[in-house]
Amino acid sequence: MPAYPHGLNKLVRTNLYRDIGASLVVFLVALPLCIGIAIASGVPAELGVLTGIVGGLLVGALPGSSFQVSGPAAGLTVLVYEAVTEHGAETLGVIVLAAGVLQVLLGAARLGRWFQAISLAVVQGMLAGIGLLLIAGQAYALADRKPAGTATENLLGLPGLAADVARSGAGLTAVGLGVLTIALIVLWAKTPRPLRTLPGPLVAVVAVSVLAVVAGVDAQRLEVGTLTAAIKPPGLDELGRLLDPAMVGTVLAFALIASAESLFSAAAVDRMHSGPRTRYNAELVAQGVGNSVCGLLGALPMTAVIVRSAANVHAGARTKLSRVLHGGWLLAFALFLPGVLELIPVAVLAGVLIHSGWKLLSPQQVAWLWRQDRREALVMAVTTAAIVATNLLEGVLIGMVAAVVKCAWDVSHLKVSEERRDDRIELRLAGNATFLRLPRIVEILDALPATQRVELDLSGLRHLDHACLSAVESWAEQRRAMSLGEVRIQLPPADSRPVPEREYA
Template sequence: MRADDERRSYRWVILDDLRASLVVFLVALPLCVGIAVASGVPAELGIVTGIVGGIVAGAMPGSSMQVSGPAAGLTVLVAEAVHAYGLAALGVITLGVGVVQIVLGLLRLGRWFRAISPSVVRGMLAGIGLVLVLGQLYPLLGATAPASTPGKVGGLPGALAAVASTPSAATSAAVGVATLALLVCWEWTLPRLRTVPGPLVAVALAAVAAWTFRLPVATVEVGALFDALIIPDRAALVRLADVALLGTTLTIAVIATAESLFSAAAVDRMHDGPGTRYNAELVAQGAGNLSAGALGAPPMTAVIVRSSANVRAGGRTRLSPVLHGVWLLVFAASLPDLLGVIPIPALAALLVHAGWKLLDPAGLVRALRADRAEGAIALVTAVLIGALDLLTGVLAGFALAVVRTAWWLSHVEVHWTRTDDDDILVRITGNATFLRLPQVLAKLDRVPPGARLRMDLSGLRHLDEAARGALDAWAADRRRTHGAVLTLAPPAPDPAPA
């Protein structure tokens, strides 16, 4: 009887995963195409990354609920890499990302990525979202986007003016704005309606309208799936010795790894199943990128949009992500012509919506209100990513986070009181380091003269050599000018490293 119950339960699990995989497939299909087009990559290669992310990364141990594929968070970096090195180098970069991730996973460094400052992550995502929104507003309006962020900001008035004077631009804007409005409104519809993915509904309706009314809008160019593959050869692999290309590879690897593991932490809070094994998940992501790179496709990450759709749709095991990859393969191989009717303004609207969520202006405001220093780090990181580039912004954010942490860890307070016997008691608490020496000495210089001064250092958690020397010098000077100084319980110096 127990065996029958177990078989019945197993069948229900398979059915749940089957239903969830179909939902995730419908969410992933337009995102794979849209992210690829926004990255300057053929739509077919975006689908290849989705297929590999489902079948390869999804089948490996790590996280049972995550779904991997091309991510909006890598769009800017991939577009810059394709522009700088050419489409033929993309597979090599993705291969390199996979190798880095596998090595990090085997070295069991996966959990260390969770130690990245949340303010830097928030700023990184906001900066990527800002660049994504600014870049995708142009295809939404039927225009060509300038190369630089300042150019994109300055060119918006001209693109908007063209909508009023050019029929094709007006049609493109109408399709894009209508798609964007539907995506926003779909989140407020009835729960039963929301079981159908909003991106699928919005893009499908836009495609039907463009095809039915023969609207003059640009559409996705899709060819045969297997003809789009760009297998890296030996000459392409040698390009990994290029320092600039290697730097791009490492940057994408770090950001893809961080995004995947942050997604894993978020998805784990959404379900009651087994938690993510971070090092195993990192190896799985690396294997997926290794496989995608061998086919010339862009890099992948675990994607929170698809992963959350998997959880909400009732996915139970890794079968759901794997099947979603199978459905992508079957659809792209057998019905590629259907993708050719999708309007580019609709995909641009999809990515503007995704970019706005990454930008999350309300979240930035809340961060500033909750902690001005942390919020400022996020804001500076986002602005620098938008104005300069992603690597500069992230490195600046890390530097600010380290400085802020060091400043906070060196927090020290100086209080003095006069005792009943007219002695002066000075208490110093916290962490006395060279960073706060000017403030400490300034407060000590304001201590009034007295018959005897007692300096209580027992409340210090740390006293570095610079602070110890300065306090000794101040006490010696005080003895010469005002009399006795008694130091109480100074902490022992840290032992020297062996």
């Protein structure tokens, strides 16, 4: 180790030890998730490990964020499964490659910060929808059964699955393994802090897998190939399919959702530590480079993952070295101990992912949002329902439209007060008069008596759009043309309305 002045040798050694320790913790968290996410996505387990390796060794060394860790994410599981089912497993590499290139372009165009402009209700709705679909899909793997089909079919088929499992001894055994895995993960979170240094999912997977082997349980187990055999770069035929409009939509979905999830994770991780803040555009470029390489290898797409990132911070990581080393541990494990993975029952990994899906669904967050703002909760519910009914991209877009409509409705809040005197009616409008409130404004004006003088005070409006101003003008002109009661209008300040002030008498 080189000599540093001013006693920095001790600091460097301390940072190195902490980073090595943190990298081992992140590796132990990442390993079962990489495998489980690959299985849930409908691709070989080794592709999930391959993505984790790229996320560690490559993205971990790039600028952007110092502490968040990248790899396959549960949030993309549904999207990958749909893409593989619709377009074929051979097209996964080219989709991920194109999405990665798009992410690099978005980061180079300095659009990283714009992903923070998405409504929190839409984000929570997206996570809840993913969690719900993940639970529904993995319920079949929990029972060693194949999914019924689409997301809706999986949800509707759950009662039939339960009845089928109740009549099957093998199915009940598999479900028992999965339920035991979930129970261990939940209980491990309540153990003393020193024990919790070991991640709950790893403890549960190891313990239940060992139990299954010792007891001779007959359950479906993982089939794991070699990393070199798993690498399948996309060919010219697959690249040509990018001209298909359906493929273009899938690429956009991968790029936008992976980018949003990574940058939301960055914002959350920044709140966990006092070190360097995330450079959003650089982080978006780094994620794009990682996905481009994953695409060239034919692996799963990656995002920054909050579970691994939080484990990295809480384990005491000091530099980027911890996340780079975790990729090295994944590579070493995949090269030298791949046979260990084949001892893991599929139902055990399904239990891990169902627990992850429940955390994404987060009923506590739903209840909190309902108490805070029911209109925001409605946007969240619309997003979740749209994702279940359509797909991830369309569901998020529908949620964003719902959020814009909700925002427009809130912004157009209008307060109306009326005071009747012997010789006149004083009508005051305050707030924002937009086209969304135009029917109410016209109804109020038309209800005013035709024989009395009206003083319409609009000076309390923060905004008066052209549609509302035109309606008020037309109403005043009509009363004057019909020789009805006198009308005087006090308009808001010039910066709150589209045209100069006028008076009507």
